[in-house]
Amino acid sequence: MLLANIHNRIKESAKVKNTPKWERKPREYIQERLYIRTKDKRVVPLTFNPIQGMYWADKTLRDVILKPRQLGFSTLTLARFFEAVINEENVTAVVVAHDADSTQKLFQTVQLMYERLPEAKKEQLNNGRNRPKYGNRKEFFFAGNNSRIYVGTAGSSSFGRGQTINYLLCSEVAFWPNPEELMTGLLQAVPFDGEIVLESTANGVGNYYYQMYTDGKGGRTNWRSHFYAWHQHPEYQLPLKEGETLTFDEDELAGIATYGWTPEQVKWRRWKISEMPEEDGITREDRFKQEYPANDDEAFLNTGTPVYNAKVVIPRKQALEERYKAVKPVRGTFVFNYENEKILPESIKFVADPRGPLTIYEQPQRGYPYVIGGDIAEGGHDLSCGQVRNNVTWNQAAVWHWRLDTDLYAKQMYCLGMYYNQALIGVETNFDLHPVKELDRLGYPNQYTREVPDTFTGQIRKAYGFHTDTVTRPLIVSKHVTLARERIDTFNDVTTLSEMLTFVRNKVGKPEAMAGKHDDTIMADAICQEIRHQQRMYVIEEAPPPVKKLGDRLGVKKKAV
Numbered sequence: 001m002l003l004a005n006i007h008n009r010i011k012e013s014a015k016v017k018n019t020p021k022w023e024r025k026p027r028e029y030i031q032e033r034l035y036i037r038t039k040d041k042r043v044v045p046l047t048f049n050p051i052q053g054m055y056w057a058d059k060t061l062r063d064v065i066l067k068p069r070q071l072g073f074s075t076l077t078l079a080r081f082f083e084a085v086i087n088e089e090n091v092t093a094v095v096v097a098h099d100a101d102s103t104q105k106l107f108q109t110v111q112l113m114y115e116r117l118p119e120a121k122k123e124q125l126n127n128g129r130n131r132p133k134y135g136n137r138k139e140f141f142f143a144g145n146n147s148r149i150y151v152g153t154a155g156s157s158s159f160g161r162g163q164t165i166n167y168l169l170c171s172e173v174a175f176w177p178n179p180e181e182l183m184t185g186l187l188q189a190v191p192f193d194g195e196i197v198l199e200s201t202a203n204g205v206g207n208y209y210y211q212m213y214t215d216g217k218g219g220r221t222n223w224r225s226h227f228y229a230w231h232q233h234p235e236y237q238l239p240l241k242e243g244e245t246l247t248f249d250e251d252e253l254a255g256i257a258t259y260g261w262t263p264e265q266v267k268w269r270r271w272k273i274s275e276m277p278e279e280d281g282i283t284r285e286d287r288f289k290q291e292y293p294a295n296d297d298e299a300f301l302n303t304g305t306p307v308y309n310a311k312v313v314i315p316r317k318q319a320l321e322e323r324y325k326a327v328k329p330v331r332g333t334f335v336f337n338y339e340n341e342k343i344l345p346e347s348i349k350f351v352a353d354p355r356g357p358l359t360i361y362e363q364p365q366r367g368y369p370y371v372i373g374g375d376i377a378e379g380g381h382d383l384s385c386g387q388v389r390n391n392v393t394w395n396q397a398a399v400w401h402w403r404l405d406t407d408l409y410a411k412q413m414y415c416l417g418m419y420y421n422q423a424l425i426g427v428e429t430n431f432d433l434h435p436v437k438e439l440d441r442l443g444y445p446n447q448y449t450r451e452v453p454d455t456f457t458g459q460i461r462k463a464y465g466f467h468t469d470t471v472t473r474p475l476i477v478s479k480h481v482t483l484a485r486e487r488i489d490t491f492n493d494v495t496t497l498s499e500m501l502t503f504v505r506n507k508v509g510k511p512e513a514m515a516g517k518h519d520d521t522i523m524a525d526a527i528c529q530e531i532r533h534q535q536r537m538y539v540i541e542e543a544p545p546p547v548k549k550l551g552d553r554l555g556v557k558k559k560a561v
């Protein structure tokens with residue numbers, strides 16, 4: 001009996017040793033064993049379309065995918081990660097959608113893939129049981145290999161906190177409510193050899209997704225950016241009738257010359273454009289370019305609700321970025337001697353510092369007048385800013401941008417104004433009066449003044465600084481938008497241009513910075529433009545005489561603030 005048992009064990013060992021080792025082939029496995037529901041409501045194996053095949057060959061561990069609608073990238077990535085979960089041990093896959101409806105649809109896709117698995121495979125995954133263990137309604141946990149897959153909604157769960165994520169799909173990232181904050185936790189949870197896919201259609205420029213895509217495209221990060229155009233999808237064409245010929249317009253001829261559009265593709269494009277909704281300011285063709293872009297610039301520039309004209313801002317920003325790679329602008333700060341609670345004007349010096357708060361694009365020119373608009377950080381969220389412009393050429397000469405206590409900010413503005421030929425300074429007074437009071441106390445000779453009705457006497461008095469309200473804010477923003485559209489060549493600061501790309505209209509149409517973004521450089525520059533009429537607009541050979549303080553100009557002893 002003992003010899004028989006030993007003999008059987010030897011036979012079993014030999015059988016195991018001689019059994020060919022299973023070779024995992026994810027693409028073949030997906031196309032043979034994972035099922036999806038098609039647009040015409042059929043359930044079929046997931047067969048790669050040409051664009052999915054192109055991406056499969058080019059994928060990396062860190063991918064950003066920009067795509068037209070309905071090319072199947074979320075479904076393909078779901079299948080890729082689901083295959084890993086059912087065929088690897090101890091892995092976790094997380095899928096994050098932008099809203100609850102999309103979350104439900106993605107989870108239903110996972111459910112269908114599981115339900116169509118062979119029964120033997122299900123039993124293997126569940127330790128002999130025919131049903132998996134569920135952690136919640138949007139999760140599959142497989143006890144057989146200790147692997148799981150979650151599907152959730154951006155912002156509704158703390159994905160990534162306290163866990164390791166091996167596979168991460170972030171769907172429609174451009175539409176997430178607060179992507180910077182959400183992605184911080186998610187990305188920290190993925191190890192170096194984990195796989196991450198960010199996929200989305202475009203939603204305007206300047207936001208988190210736009211930055212991730214452009215940084216990857218420009219080689220500034222270890223992410224790889226992928227774009228796929230509508231005309232690369234073989235389904236997007238309509239057959240011509242017998243004897244049918246098309247006469248092409250200018251845009252169609254350009255597409256034929258650039259991308260090789262066929263008549264069948266042009267016919268499909270015309271049909272699709274005819275179905276697009278038309279709104280004020282957005283044509284059917286513009287809407288088509290949103291949904292089915294031919295290139296990545298077209299995708300970004302025709303989406304979102306930007307206040308500024310991105311088609312003007314982006315080329316200027318890109319040109320400056322290239323210029324500054326070769327010759328960086330001078331950066332630094334001001335130092336000075338402080339005696340008897342006053343700054344000694346003759347002691348002011350600019351000290352170069354590559355991390356300094358002041359960036360200089362034009363050194364002060366003798367006899368030229370300058371204007372400075374100031375914006376104060378509110379509640380510590382934004383940075384304080386001072387925008388300097390040449391009041392003859394209107395060239396953006398310098399930008400001071402930093403987080404600093406308001407009294408120290410006022411001292412830097414004093415130095416900045418004196419450095420630029422006693423520039424006219426107008427600082428916003430909504431949040432804090434301290435800077436204009438401090439400039440006055442220091443004896444700065446050229447502050448912007450405004451007329452203010454006295455609520456007690458009804459008389460008009462003069463006050464320092466610029467006040468933004470429901471009347472002045474839309475006005476100065478509108479004027480600044482016009483300036484950017486007509487004189488984009490006067491803008492030299494990349495940060496200002498970047499803020500312009502994330503300055504959008506909210507749900508009620510009010511212009512404001514996107515969530516998590518800032519508008520301090522915009523507001524400072526808009527104030528600068530609005531107050532320039534109080535500064536001369538011509539060049540003089542000699543330095544201008546000192547401007548009298550406000551109280552002296554009014555013939556009163558008490559200073560107005």
